[in-house]
Amino acid sequence: MELEEIVNRIALYVKEYGFNEEVDKFESDILxxxxxxxxxxxxxxxxxxxxLEHGKVxxxxxxxxxxxxxxxxxxxxxxxxxxxxxxxxxxxxxxxLFARDVKxxxxxxxxxxxxxxxxxxxxxxxxxxxxxxxxxxHARVIMNSNNMRFIxxxxxxxxxxxxxxxxxxxxxxxxxxxxxxxxxxxxxxCRN
Numbered sequence: 001m002e003l004e005e006i007v008n009r010i011a012l013y014v015k016e017y018g019f020n021e022e023v024d025k026f027e028s029d030i031l032x033x034x035x036x037x038x039x040x041x042x043x044x045x046x047x048x049x050x051x052l053e054h055g056k057v058x059x060x061x062x063x064x065x066x067x068x069x070x071x072x073x074x075x076x077x078x079x080x081x082x083x084x085x086x087x088x089x090x091x092x093x094x095x096x097l098f099a100r101d102v103k104x105x106x107x108x109x110x111x112x113x114x115x116x117x118x119x120x121x122x123x124x125x126x127x128x129x130x131x132x133x134x135x136x137x138h139a140r141v142i143m144n145s146n147n148m149r150f151i152x153x154x155x156x157x158x159x160x161x162x163x164x165x166x167x168x169x170x171x172x173x174x175x176x177x178x179x180x181x182x183x184x185x186x187x188x189x190c191r192n
Contacts, residue, residue: 007041036061043074051076059085064094071102079104087113092122099130107132115141120150127158135160143169 007030027049030042036058043054055078058070064086071082079102086098087109099110111133114126120142127138139162142154148170155166 007038007045031057034060036063036066040066040070040074043070043077052078055081058082064089064091068094068098068102071098083109090117092117092119096122096126096130099126099133108134111137114138118145120145120147124150124154124158127154127160136162139166142166 027042027046030038031050031053034057039054039057043049043051051074055070055074058066059081061067062085067082067085071077071079071086083098083102083105086094087106089095090113092114095110095113099105099107107130111126111130114122115134115137117123118141123138123141127133127135127142135158139154139158139160142150143162143166145151146169151166152170154160155163155170160166
């Protein structure tokens with residue numbers, strides 16, 4: 001029998017009879033396995049489970065995926081402990097998801113990580129998708145990147161006090177490239 005199937009059977013038992021000594025024994029056995037996925041499934045599925053103990057198993061696993069999902073899905077999870085782990089990982093993907101999806105996440109702390117990374121992609125996504133982010137700080141990162149694709153996207157999709165400056169940055173290279181094109185055409189005509 002699969003472990004997940006056991007958890008589902010325990011959930012049915014708890015629904016029928018409540019959390020009792022039998023379920024407590026199963027929980028102790030599951031905790032002793034130190035299996036982060038199983039602890040996540042148990043804590044998420046079983047009402048009355050020792051969420052903090054299962055959370056410790058997940059934290060000990062150092063698995064970003066499970067720490068994110070545990071904080072997001074398990075009622076009563078120690079959000080700050082899982083968040084600290086995600087922040088320390090410096091993994092921009094999981095920090096973005098944590099800030100976006102976990103109620104009570106420290107938006108500015110995850111945002112600082114994005115800003116420090118100087119990644120135009122993640123700063124754009126963060127400013128666009130995360131309510132209460134420091135949009136202007138992310139806009140400055142985008143401007144400093146000189147990445148026209150993200151400068152254009154940011155100016156079109158994110159409301160920032162730098163919107164006009166971003167638009168000018170897009171227009172300037174277009175004007176310069178048109179001038180260069182005209183110069184090339186004139187040189188070709190002069191040669192002929």
